[in-house]
Amino acid sequence: MLLILVGGMVFSRVQASVMGSIDGELQKKGDQVVRLVSLSAQVEGIPEPLLPFINATLEDPELYVQVRDRTRRVVYRSSNLLRAIIELPEPYYQQAMHGLAGYYNLSWEQPNDLRVYFAPIVVNGQTVGIVQVARSLQAQQQVLEQLGKNLFILFALALALAAGGGYWLTGMALRPIKEATATALAITRTGNLSRRVPVRTQRHDEIGALINTFNEMLDRLEALFEKQRRFSADISHELRSPLTTILGNISLLQRAETLPDEERADMIQEIRSEAERMHRLISDLLLLSQAESGQHPLHLELVELDRILVEAFRLAQRRAGDRLDIRLVHADRAVVRGDADRLRQVLDNLLNNAIRYTPDGGRIELGLICDKDWAVIRVQDTGQGIAAEDLPHIFDRFYRADKARTRAAGGTGLGLSIVKWLVEAHRGQIHVESTLGEGSTFEILLPLAEPCDQMHVREDDAHAA
Numbered sequence: 001m002l003l004i005l006v007g008g009m010v011f012s013r014v015q016a017s018v019m020g021s022i023d024g025e026l027q028k029k030g031d032q033v034v035r036l037v038s039l040s041a042q043v044e045g046i047p048e049p050l051l052p053f054i055n056a057t058l059e060d061p062e063l064y065v066q067v068r069d070r071t072r073r074v075v076y077r078s079s080n081l082l083r084a085i086i087e088l089p090e091p092y093y094q095q096a097m098h099g100l101a102g103y104y105n106l107s108w109e110q111p112n113d114l115r116v117y118f119a120p121i122v123v124n125g126q127t128v129g130i131v132q133v134a135r136s137l138q139a140q141q142q143v144l145e146q147l148g149k150n151l152f153i154l155f156a157l158a159l160a161l162a163a164g165g166g167y168w169l170t171g172m173a174l175r176p177i178k179e180a181t182a183t184a185l186a187i188t189r190t191g192n193l194s195r196r197v198p199v200r201t202q203r204h205d206e207i208g209a210l211i212n213t214f215n216e217m218l219d220r221l222e223a224l225f226e227k228q229r230r231f232s233a234d235i236s237h238e239l240r241s242p243l244t245t246i247l248g249n250i251s252l253l254q255r256a257e258t259l260p261d262e263e264r265a266d267m268i269q270e271i272r273s274e275a276e277r278m279h280r281l282i283s284d285l286l287l288l289s290q291a292e293s294g295q296h297p298l299h300l301e302l303v304e305l306d307r308i309l310v311e312a313f314r315l316a317q318r319r320a321g322d323r324l325d326i327r328l329v330h331a332d333r334a335v336v337r338g339d340a341d342r343l344r345q346v347l348d349n350l351l352n353n354a355i356r357y358t359p360d361g362g363r364i365e366l367g368l369i370c371d372k373d374w375a376v377i378r379v380q381d382t383g384q385g386i387a388a389e390d391l392p393h394i395f396d397r398f399y400r401a402d403k404a405r406t407r408a409a410g411g412t413g414l415g416l417s418i419v420k421w422l423v424e425a426h427r428g429q430i431h432v433e434s435t436l437g438e439g440s441t442f443e444i445l446l447p448l449a450e451p452c453d454q455m456h457v458r459e460d461d462a463h464a465a
């Protein structure tokens with residue numbers, strides 16, 4: 001568009017300047033003739049003797065000159081006109097009769113035009129004749145025509161170049177988007193989330209960012225789907241084994257009528273504990289899924305952590321009985337902002353694990369100290385420990401370091417995932433250190449809500465409390 005505008009302007013400027021120079025020259029020559037003729041002109045008319053000098057005065061073979069009298073009769077024609085006559089249309093004749101000069105174009109030797117300048121010969125305020133000087137526009141028209149053609153070719157070329165370049169550029173720019181669409185379609189059709197949009201060269205523009213984001217999203221989706229798939233498989237597996245035990249025991253009980261009472265009681269006890277495990281598993285799952293969907297807001301209040309610690313410690317002692325030596329080694333009076341029930345659950349899960357994975361005669365130490373802005377709870381056991389390769393995974397759902405043994409120990413494989421989620425929901429941290437065969441130490445850091453009253457609570461104090 002801009003190109004056409006510029007081209008149009010160039011063309012009209014060139015045309016105007018060419019015509020302007022022709023008109024200027026015609027006027028000059030025309031006026032020269034008028035002056036010459038005027039020398040001898042009278043009110044009655046133009047005497048002829050001077051006319052033959054006109055040609056000699058102008059010295060221009062390209063210039064056509066014609067003189068008419070006031071009746072429009074041609075009284076002189078330059079020799080180069082041969083038999084032709086430069087017409088003088090009525091309106092211009094009238095204009096000349098009114099004493100005004102002017103220009104007009106005449107069709108002449110098609111397709112070339114003749115540019116004509118006419119001027120009146122005035123004597124005593126009366127037009128006694130009219131001078132016409134003309135020049136063929138052939139050369140100029142050819143130049144202008146050539147210019148027009150060249151401009152047109154230039155436009156066509158520029159247009160083709162712009163269109164081609166634009167097509168190529170958009171094609172290049174849109175190629176990654178086409179590939180992304182194809183990838184998305186292929187994923188929809190095949191359900192194969194491992195496909196990615198190919199990245200040939202790293203682009204640092206919006207499209208590059210889009211492709212990277214798209215691929216990252218696919219990474220995350222794939223990981224999520226895989227996690228989900230494993231999770232469903234794990235749940236089915238976790239629920240199937242207690243159900244198998246329960247159903248097996250029930251059919252045995254139904255068939256064997258003469259079972260000794262003791263054996264019957266054992267079987268019923270086994271059914272009960274398996275059912276309890278399923279119950280625990282389902283409650284844990286519910287808690288985790290609520291946690292994930294953000295539906296489980298904590299009931300935050302100021303909680304005296306040391307009290308909860310002492311409660312958990314007593315519960316653990318009762319649960320372990322004489323089997324283990326459980327000690328409360330330190331309890332600063334720490335107040336945190338948290339959900340008391342959930343914090344109790346954290347401690348119960350950690351202590352239950354310590355009890356579960358520590359062989360008879362082992363020791364568990366429980367402590368709470370303040371460290372700067374943190375309340376630090378430490379649960380240390382002399383149990384079986386966790387292998388280094390298992391350590392990074394123990395907070396994953398259903399992860400068990402020793403599959404058979406830990407399931408037999410009654411765990412659901414969800415305890416530590418719940419602990420980690422709860423601690424983080426309290427804006428805390430959890431760390432673990434463990435040596436296989438020597439024991440494990442779990443450490444929880446929770447932000448203090450109030451300055452801590454550091455005071456040592458010995459085991460005897462805790463007993464007395």
Ligand code: ADP
Pocket residue numbers: 353354357358381383384385386394395399400401402406407410411412413414415416417440
């Ligand atoms: P589980 O219900 O199986 O105990 P958890 O999520 O509580 O599930 O723990 C995950 C795994 O971490 C356990 O199966 C066990 O292998 C290991 N583990 C957790 N606590 C201890 C501990 N105190 N000593 C040794 N191993 C532990």
